[in-house]
Amino acid sequence: VRRLTVAIPAALAAMALATGGYADAKPKDKGPDKAGPPAAAPVEGAEATPAPAPGPEAAPRGKGAGNGGAAPAPARGKGAAKSRGDVPGRANGAGGRSNGSGRGNGAAKGRAAAPGQIRKAAARGGSPAAGRTRSSATPPATPGAAPAPAPIAAPAAAAPAPPTQAAAPKATPRRKARARTRRGTTRARTRALPAAAPAAPVVSAPAAVAPAPRARAPRTRAPRVAAPRKAAPRRGLTRIVTHVVEVIPRPVRFALAGLAALAALLGLALLAAALRAGHLKRQRARLKQDVGLLQSAVLPELPERVGRASVTAAYRPAEGLAAGGDFYDAFALDDDRTCVILGDVAGHGRDAIPVTALVRYTVRAYLEGGLAPRQALQVAGRVLEPQLRETMVTVLVAIYDAATGLLTVAAAGHPLPLISTDEAPPVAAFSSPALGLGGPTGRRQVTVPLPPGAAACFYTDGLADVLTEGERLMPTGLAGEIRRLSREDGAAELIARLVRDSDSQPDDMACVVLRPPDDAPSPRTGRVEELEVDARDVTRGRLDRYLDAYRVSPGVADAARRAVANALRRSHSVVIEIAHDASGAHVSVADSPAVVALPLDERGDEQLAAAG
Amino acid sequence: MSSASKAGGSAMPAPNEFRVLTEVSGKHGRIVSVVGDLDISNVDTFRSALIEATQNERIRLVVDLSLVSFVDSVGIGAVLHARKRIGDSGRMAVAVPDGSYAAVIFDVVGADALVDVFNSRAAAVAHVS
Numbered sequence: 142v143r144r145l146t147v148a149i150p151a152a153l154a155a156m157a158l159a160t161g162g163y164a165d166a167k168p169k170d171k172g173p174d175k176a177g178p179p180a181a182a183p184v185e186g187a188e189a190t191p192a193p194a195p196g197p198e199a200a201p202r203g204k205g206a207g208n209g210g211a212a213p214a215p216a217r218g219k220g221a222a223k224s225r226g227d228v229p230g231r232a233n234g235a236g237g238r239s240n241g242s243g244r245g246n247g248a249a250k251g252r253a254a255a256p257g258q259i260r261k262a263a264a265r266g267g268s269p270a271a272g273r274t275r276s277s278a279t280p281p282a283t284p285g286a287a288p289a290p291a292p293i294a295a296p297a298a299a300a301p302a303p304p305t306q307a308a309a310p311k312a313t314p315r316r317k318a319r320a321r322t323r324r325g326t327t328r329a330r331t332r333a334l335p336a337a338a339p340a341a342p343v344v345s346a347p348a349a350v351a352p353a354p355r356a357r358a359p360r361t362r363a364p365r366v367a368a369p370r371k372a373a374p375r376r377g378l379t380r381i382v383t384h385v386v387e388v389i390p391r392p393v394r395f396a397l398a399g400l401a402a403l404a405a406l407l408g409l410a411l412l413a414a415a416l417r418a419g420h421l422k423r424q425r426a427r428l429k430q431d432v433g434l435l436q437s438a439v440l441p442e443l444p445e446r447v448g449r450a451s452v453t454a455a456y457r458p459a460e461g462l463a464a465g466g467d468f469y470d471a472f473a474l475d476d477d478r479t480c481v482i483l484g485d486v487a488g489h490g491r492d493a494i495p496v497t498a499l500v501r502y503t504v505r506a507y508l509e510g511g512l513a514p515r516q517a518l519q520v521a522g523r524v525l526e527p528q529l530r531e532t533m534v535t536v537l538v539a540i541y542d543a544a545t546g547l548l549t550v551a552a553a554g555h556p557l558p559l560i561s562t563d564e565a566p567p568v569a570a571f572s573s574p575a576l577g578l579g580g581p582t583g584r585r586q587v588t589v590p591l592p593p594g595a596a597a598c599f600y601t602d603g604l605a606d607v608l609t610e611g612e613r614l615m616p617t618g619l620a621g622e623i624r625r626l627s628r629e630d631g632a633a634e635l636i637a638r639l640v641r642d643s644d645s646q647p648d649d650m651a652c653v654v655l656r657p658p659d660d661a662p663s664p665r666t667g668r669v670e671e672l673e674v675d676a677r678d679v680t681r682g683r684l685d686r687y688l689d690a691y692r693v694s695p696g697v698a699d700a701a702r703r704a705v706a707n708a709l710r711r712s713h714s715v716v717i718e719i720a721h722d723a724s725g726a727h728v729s730v731a732d733s734p735a736v737v738a739l740p741l742d743e744r745g746d747e748q749l750a751a752a753g
Numbered sequence: 754m755s756s757a758s759k760a761g762g763s764a765m766p767a768p769n770e771f772r773v774l775t776e777v778s779g780k781h782g783r784i785v786s787v788v789g790d791l792d793i794s795n796v797d798t799f800r801s802a803l804i805e806a807t808q809n810e811r812i813r814l815v816v817d818l819s820l821v822s823f824v825d826s827v828g829i830g831a832v833l834h835a836r837k838r839i840g841d842s843g844r845m846a847v848a849v850p851d852g853s854y855a856a857v858i859f860d861v862v863g864a865d866a867l868v869d870v871f872n873s874r875a876a877a878v879a880h881v882s
């Protein structure tokens with residue numbers, strides 16, 4: 142706003158200067174002929190009628206004018222100038238004056254102005270010449286005119302009265318008159334408002350009055366007169382600016398004023414917008430903080446060691462739509478066993494927070510109740526199904542046993558952990574579906590050795606989805622990053638590195654890094670997987686895809702298929718165990734699903750009801 | 754589903770420009786195909802198309818993800834929830850080309866446990882017909 146207030150006057154000044162220059166130029170061009178009229182015309186629009194104002198006429202009016210008091214000096218000046226041009230000598234000037242005054246109301250103002258100007262001029266000491274000129278002009282012109290101006294002029298004359306202008310008229314009537322006219326015109330315009338122009342005003346004033354034709358001039362003048370009075374001592378720039386401003390035609394001034402007002406309004410609007418933006422920003426920060434607090438209720442702070450294992454966790458919310466929804470937990474089951482839970486509520490945002498808490502504590506309770514990871518997920522899937530409705534939740538559950546050195550993992554729609562000693566990400570075939578999709582889950586469980594020095598990384602898809610030059614990192618790329626972790630690096634370092642090395646991170650990132658204690662055993666066994674297979678898994682080819690993914694030899698694969706088919710004749714599903722080692726895969730079939738006979742489905746309820 | 758081949762040969766748009774297209778084939782046949790990145794920012798469009806399609810009882814729905822360059826868990830959730838809505842009243846198949854990003858995610862999410870997944874659109878269409 143401040144800037145604007147400064148800028149506006151500056152702009153006005155510039156415009157005024159330009160206009161002034163224009164005015165100057167014009168008179169010169171027309172110089173010789175009727176300098177008066179043309180010169181005046183462009184700027185003020187006042188048409189000087191060269192008409193030699195007869196003395197008598199002027200006189201009466203002049204008197205009237207005298208009463209009127211000081212009015213629009215500047216306008217008249219112009220008028221005068223013109224008239225002067227036509228009528229040589231002082232007489233003209235005088236006549237002009239009287240004329241102006243004589244003209245009814247408008248005239249009154251006009252008249253008033255003239256004297257006023259003079260007075261001012263005198264008072265200021267601005268232009269003695271002017272004052273003088275007038276005074277001298279008046280008397281000779283017409284007696285009648287004399288009365289009004291005379292008194293006023295007198296004081297002016299009293300001033301230092303420089304000879305130049307006064308003399309001029311005398312010297313060569315015509316030419317000088319013209320010369321004056323030009324000057325007068327120019328000055329008058331320039332002078333227009335505030336008192337700035339010393340000599341000019343005076344001279345022009347009288348002259349102008351004379352022919353001062355019609356109402357136009359007076360009208361224009363009125364406002365201007367007022368201005369000069371107000372302005373007291375002006376100096377330097379202020380003066381120039383004032384001058385310049387006076388010259389500006391009224392409509393333009395209005396337009397400028399309008400513009401200035403508009404600019405001021407805009408400035409205010411901007412200010413208001415800025416204030417509002419600041420407010421919103423603070424509000425957003427607060428809300429984000431709140432969400433952060435809520436989120437941290439789902440994301441616990443972990444001690445350095447959970448059980449015997451070292452566990453670190455980190456979470457980095459995404460900007461925008463995807464924020465929220467990731468969760469993790471880690472706790473000790475007993476002296477040797479450490480549990481890790483990590484998951485992602487698809488959909489995210491505020492609504493995800495209650496769901497994350499629900500899932501996390503439900504799964505944790507089953508684990509603490511003694512269920513294996515796969516079974517915990519299976520029960521959770523069944524129990525939570527009605528509450529999740531259209532929400533899909535992926536969960537990863539792991540138990541690390543420092544006594545055996547084995548890590549047992551089950552996932553519901555979630556990627557399996559990456560092990561720093563593995564060359565490639567684990568096979569994803571035969572994954573169990575996420576919670577909330579209406580199907581059975583907890584159908585696959587993987588047990589792998591996790592030797593001291595290795596690290597297991599549990600992650601949400603935000604880590605694999607970071608974009609670098611338009612390419613996603615993918616689990617394969619992330620596995621490389623895990624292999625490059627140093628022994629001191631934890632989850633925070635991993636995420637920091639991913640963020641640093643990628644262009645964008647469109648999703649939340651949560652990860653937990655678990656490292657066995659140095660004194661844990663390094664089991665020689667290979668990977669052991671437990672699959673619960675039903676008829677659909679067979680018909681949909683899930684079992685085949687799994688066997689293919691592990692490149693199980695055709696003989697073993699066929700044996701596995703036959704065993705499964707046989708078992709499925711006796712029961713709804715069958716659990717097979719596949720041990721992978723250097724020599725290949727070994728499949729064994731357990732007769733029935735190992736787990737969980739909670740009466741949670743409708744059939745169970747019906748049976749209970751029937752029994753009752 | 755006669756329209757299948759027609760649509761299969763439709764002009765290839767820019768790889769990541771997201772579009773959802775529903776084709777009607779007969780009284781109960783619908784093919785909802787997606788092009789581009791399917792994620793949380795545009796999943797609503799996709800979900801609406803699926804919801805509209807599953808209004809139809811005895812629907813035979815094919816979800817064609819052959820031209821999907823990326824799909825996040827929310828996108829997969831939309832597909833699998835459509836399967837859940839249809840239940841036993843209709844048939845549904847999904848076309849996901851082997852080796853595509855969608856195939857990787859479908860594997861991880863265990864989608865094949867819930868819905869029939871095929872390597873090609875033609876196979877999916879044949880399955881529900």
